[in-house]
Amino acid sequence: MATDPLFLKRLEQPEIGIREQYLSLKQFCPGTVVITDNDKTVLWEGTLQPTPLSREYRVVIKYTLNHSPVCVIKEPDLSVLAKGRKIPHIYQNQTGIRGTQLCLYLPVIKQKNKVSEWQPTMFLANTILPWASIWLVYFEFWLSSGEWDGGGVEHDAIAESGR
Template sequence: MGTDPSFLRRLELPEISIGEQYLALKQLCPGTTVISDNDKTVQWEGTLQPTLFSRKYSVVIRYTLSHSPVCVVKDPDLSTLAQGRKIPHIYQNQTGIMGTQLCLYLPSVKKINKVSEWQPTMFLANTILPWAAMWLMYFEFWLSSGEWDGGGVEHDVIEESGR
């Protein structure tokens, strides 16, 4: 009788609890961090400035156990900054948080990959937050050049996967 390899991986890299996510965000990321939903959700709200010469962005990151983290830029309005151009690598925002929901990582997509680039064994403060800052840097470059240099997969492929 063999041991399930996924069980062994969970022992090596256990999922990070909401409390641990909260503590890491509080310690490493200036802003407001709260736990809600009977200790199943952590939310960070703060300001990101991708470079010294960048504008400041008001951002919310929310993570609920058994769900993918979401990242929403509340201010400034990215659509206004884009002046009518279709912004690459965003989702239709269904989070209940007003703003633009960013696509920061490749989720599990049928026919492309089997595992999401983000896993619940990762700290938000070390992944989602810096990925959001990097996305915003690429967004600012895109505003001036019209070219998206941040990589990624076309969203029609992701949307076909059911995300």
């Protein structure tokens, strides 16, 4: 009797549940962590300061099972800092959380057979939080230079993903 390869892969790298995400964020990421939505969503809110010379940013990360995690910068207002310039690698914020939603990783792009760079087998504390900090470093460089050095995919392609 043959075993489904996808089943074996899930055994090797099981999806990380909301409680495990909560415990990881609580242990490694100073801030407030709560579980909501009948144990289906974890919400972290805290402060990131990407470098010792950087300003502090108030950040929210929200992850709901079977959805991609989102990261929103609540304060300071990034559009005010950008002084009218179009900020690269952000999404139109439809999260219900006030602030700027960051584009931190390549999502699933079905038309191009692209798999998301973030997977539910990953801890938010090891991926989304450090990625947000790196994004903020590139943002600060962009504020002073006008050039985005953070790489990434143009958002016309990402828009196709329905994200």
